[in-house]
Amino acid sequence: xxxxxxxxxxxxxxxxxxxxxxxxxxxxxxxxxxxxxxxTDHGRAGAVVLRTGLDVSLLNKAVNVPLxxxxxxxxxxxxxxxxxxxxxxxxxxxxQPFSVLRADVASAKATVTASGAEASTNLTHAxxxxxxxxxxxxxxxxxxxxxxxxxxxxxxxxxxxxxxGVTVLxxxxxxxxxxxxxxxxxxxxEVRIDFSKTRTTSRTAAASALELRVSVxxxxxxxxxxxxxxxxxxxxxxxPAAAPVSAPVSAPASVSAPDIKPQGAPAESGLAETGGTxxxxxAVGGAVVLLAAGGAAVALGRRHRS
Numbered sequence: 001x002x003x004x005x006x007x008x009x010x011x012x013x014x015x016x017x018x019x020x021x022x023x024x025x026x027x028x029x030x031x032x033x034x035x036x037x038x039x040t041d042h043g044r045a046g047a048v049v050l051r052t053g054l055d056v057s058l059l060n061k062a063v064n065v066p067l068x069x070x071x072x073x074x075x076x077x078x079x080x081x082x083x084x085x086x087x088x089x090x091x092x093x094x095x096q097p098f099s100v101l102r103a104d105v106a107s108a109k110a111t112v113t114a115s116g117a118e119a120s121t122n123l124t125h126a127x128x129x130x131x132x133x134x135x136x137x138x139x140x141x142x143x144x145x146x147x148x149x150x151x152x153x154x155x156x157x158x159x160x161x162x163x164x165g166v167t168v169l170x171x172x173x174x175x176x177x178x179x180x181x182x183x184x185x186x187x188x189x190e191v192r193i194d195f196s197k198t199r200t201t202s203r204t205a206a207a208s209a210l211e212l213r214v215s216v217x218x219x220x221x222x223x224x225x226x227x228x229x230x231x232x233x234x235x236x237x238x239x240p241a242a243a244p245v246s247a248p249v250s251a252p253a254s255v256s257a258p259d260i261k262p263q264g265a266p267a268e269s270g271l272a273e274t275g276g277t278x279x280x281x282x283a284v285g286g287a288v289v290l291l292a293a294g295g296a297a298v299a300l301g302r303r304h305r306s
Contacts, residue, residue, distance in 0.1 A: 052069050106123050138169065141166050153242075156239060204238045
């Protein structure tokens with residue numbers, strides 16, 4: 001009697017332990033399935049009202065002085081609004097500061113969120129000067145705006161608009177989107193203007209309201225030559241990257257069990273027919289372990305009695 005009791009207690013403990021292991025393994029495998037990784041790339045955006053890249057040559061090109069300045073250049077998150085820009089170049093206007101741009105409104109904004117990125121500029125009643133032309137504006141504009149929008153899951157969009165008149169080297173001109181506009185003034189120089197240049201890809205967008213290619217050679221103004229580029233209303237953005245979702249983790253291969261079917265069961269029964277859920281494989285596995293444990297307990301009991 002005592003011997004049988006001593007045998008049954010370890011057998012019961014073994015059976016309970018085996019069942020606990022099977023039931024605990026199920027949630028662990030399910031917890032690892034279908035996990036997702038969040039992306040930290042929230043996109044990018046940038047804007048600048050004016051950017052210059054000019055080479056100023058003095059004394060018959062004996063001295064070269066670069067003029068590389070910008071007004072209200074920001075990157076997300078940020079905003080800026082200054083309505084004037086001055087610069088100082090040795091040998092120009094006696095080394096005194098000269099005005100590069102003056103405007104009633106000059107603003108740049110850039111924002112980035114988890115859902116998208118956006119950049120915009122606004123320039124109103126602006127006059128731009130280059131070294132050596134203190135009284136004559138290189139260009140005067142009524143209003144130019146630019147905007148780039150990159151929303152997650154949507155095609156990026158970029159645009160630029162022009163309102164009011166445009167005057168280049170004292171001449172009124174009409175700008176078109178289809179091609180560049182060239183303005184030549186004898187004894188002063190020439191300017192080539194591209195209006196509303198936009199570029200888009202699957203995730204990026206960029207626009208420039210005005211791009212000027214300048215070649216100015218004013219006579220007897222202490223400046224021999226001014227060449228280079230000016231850009232008004234430049235914006236760009238990049239949409240947030242989509243968060244990658246990892247592939248579901250498959251359950252480890254289970255040990256093959258005997259093909260045991262209840263009497264009268266159909267040859268093939270799906271989960272929908274039997275009312276099974278995602279934990280059904282674990283319940284079946286637990287039953288197999290319990291069955292094996294019971295068989296082992298009976299065999300040990302018989303051997304002990306013999």
